[in-house]
Amino acid sequence: MSDKHIVIIGGGFTGTALAIHLARLGHAGLNVTVIEPRPQLAQGVAYSTDDPAHRINVPASRMQLAGDEEGVFDRWFRASSDFNADPDALWSDGNLYPQRGQFGRWVNERFNQAKQHTAVKLTHLRDRAVALHNGVVTTASGGEYRADEVVLAISHPPPEVPRILNMLRGHASLIADPWQRDALASVNIDDRVAIIGSGLTMSDMVASLHRQGHRGNITVFSRHGLLPRNNLSGIYENRTLDYCQPQQASARGWLRRVRREVKQAAAENLPWQLVLDDIRRHGQQIWQSLSLKEQRRFLRHLRPWWDVHRYRIAPQVHAVLHQLQASGQLSVLAARLLAAAATDKGIQLTLQPRGSIPEERVVDKVIVTTGPAHGALLNSDALLRQLAQEGVIQADPLALGIHVNALSQTLTAQGKANPHIYVAGPAARARFGELMGLPQVAEHAEAVARQLLGVTSSASCAQAPGAAP
Ligand SMILES: Cc1cc2nc3c(=O)[nH]c(=O)nc-3n(C[C@H](O)[C@H](O)[C@H](O)COP(=O)(O)OP(=O)(O)OC[C@H]3O[C@@H](n4cnc5c(N)ncnc54)[C@H](O)[C@@H]3O)c2cc1C
Structure with a gap:
């Protein structure tokens, strides 16, 4: 192979998994640079947390890089000294749910192994990409890097503050970005807390508050008031549906x-x-x-x-939610936020519960956990903004991320595929569908690596679902 330089922008799980796959599949002469400002790779939004209450939400035995030996992360963790230091990771059914940061450490270790033991040159450049013109990536520190191919691996912007809370922006009572380090440091033990959004980030926040010994009431609300379900306990064989059955594609x-x-x-x-x-x-x-x-x-x-x-939650986190609901400390409402105002007694929220009359709640802290604002991805980052403004990339029609073709190549504003700029990971999910959990993201990273290197997949095609009658 002649010399080739692939630049991956974003070294969260996706970008790091892609670099590892390129190292496994590539040959001498291939240079891969991962541009990522964090000191450690493979953290991103999901695995950068150091809060011990934040656990992976599927058993460790199912967290792996595509094509890896099954259970490899599970075995690595059981053999590490951190296993003894975290007895709560082991659930009663024998499954392991380590703290999320452990998974990031494992993937980072694999990157370092690939760096040492393959002919491909892997580099982690600690910087932020701010522009891309004619195949040259410019970074925040002023560096310029010529790339044959660029892969965008940026997935999760912070949540969007609901419009009604705009006037509270900057107020000490509003925690707008729950993923910031020490986001809950300002919450006092008896504070009345309202959490907007009832999904996985809410579960993280409640687990953190519980770990901090929180005693105040916690009100969680979202339009439907639905909570993530618990994981399956025990070991079951996979159950496969019959995809040859005629099936309406709706x-x-x-x-x-x-x-x-x-x-x-x-x-x-x-x-x-x-x-x-x-x-x-x-x-x-x-x-x-x-x-x-x-x-x-x-x-x-x-x-x-x-x-x-x-998207289910670890049983340890499920148990906390269950315990706090049973004690009355945590209440979950299906409700819409009608108004919010800062008063001398706290933040006054007017909620419209489903099928009922509006009610007032006064709280000390409001936490926004509505999930990553994927619809605003192209506006959340200087590089993506530049590319979108110049028509080099465009948002997908479902507002989930970046518009790509079936080869994961970006599409210009005119809809033309660009064979030099790819997207890996969740930002491509409008095209591919289920592309958020680890197994699918890891497989997509491997598929993009093959695409970039022109290596055909040896994997056999899964059975296709039945066509619409
Ligand atoms: C809170 C949370 C918890 C999750 N927990 C689980 C779980 O337990 N199990 C599971 O299977 N899945 C889980 N997921 C889903 C899955 O693991 C993630 O979707 C996956 O990690 C995606 O990571 P990513 O690297 O694509 O994106 P991101 O996490 O968004 O990482 C992008 C990286 O790009 C960097 N970056 C951004 N802009 C630039 C730039 N201009 N230049 C350079 N670098 C840049 C950022 O610093 C960041 O590190 C979770 C997701 C979230 C959000």
Whole structure:
């Protein structure tokens, strides 16, 4: 192979996994630079937390780089000294749920191994990319790096502050970015806390408050008031749906099918999680069989339900939520925020619970946990903003990230594929569908690595879901 330089922008899990796959698949002469401002790779938003209450949300045995030996992270953690230091990581069913930072450390270690033991030259450049013109990446410190190919691996912007809370911006009572280090440092033990959003980040926040010995009331609210479901306890064989059955390629058609499958599983004394897990494994094919209209329909009507069944929480975190709800310290409402005002007694929130009359709550702290503002991704970063303003890239039509083709190449404002700029990871999920959890992100990183190197995949194609009748 002649000399080639691939620059990966963003060294969270995706960018680091991609670099490792390039090192495994590439040859001497290939240079891979990961531009990432954090001191350690593979942290990103998900694995940079050092709060011991934040755990991975699937068993460690399922967290791996694509193509790895199964259970490799689980074994690494059990053999590490941190295993003894964190007895709570081991759940009663034998599954391990380590603190999230441990996973970042493991992936970073793999990057360092690949750096030492492969012919490909891997570099972590501690900097931030701020511009890309004619194949030259400019960084915040003024460096310029010529690249044959650039891969954007930037996925999670901070949550967007709801419009009604805009007037509280900068107020000491508003915690707008829950992912900032020490985000909860200003919360006093008896503070009344309101949390907007009831998904995984909310679960992290409640687990952190509990660990801090919080005693004040916590009110969680979101439009549907749905909480992430618990993980499956115990060991089960995968249950595979029959994808050859005729299947209507619509959001409603799949909803009916899933309900039927869950019923059938229950009749066999099997948990619903097995059905959802198989749908998730085939999520990319199902998604791509839907028209844009049906994808929009899914996002509008079914996404809140899909999210809580698909993104589950570690049993340790589930137990905390359950305990605090049972004691009355934590209440969860399906409600809309109508108004917010800073008063001398605290922040006064006016909530409109579903099917009921508006009610007032006065709290000391408001935490925004509405999840990454993916619709605003292109505006959240100087480099992405420049590329979008110049029409080099564009947002996808579902406002989930960046518009790409089936090869993960970016599309210009005119819809033309750019064979020199790729997207890896969740920012490409409008095209591919299920591309958020580790297994799918790792597989996508491997697929992009193959694409970049022109290496064909040896993996056999999964069974395609049945076509619409
Ligand atoms: C809070 C949270 C918890 C999760 N927990 C789990 C879990 O337990 N299990 C699971 O399977 N999945 C989990 N996920 C999902 C999954 O692991 C993530 O989607 C995945 O880690 C995506 O990471 P990423 O590298 O694509 O993006 P990001 O985490 O967004 O990382 C992007 C990186 O790019 C860098 N960057 C940004 N802009 C620039 C720039 N201009 N120049 C250079 N660098 C830049 C940032 O510093 C960052 O490190 C979680 C997701 C989140 C958000």
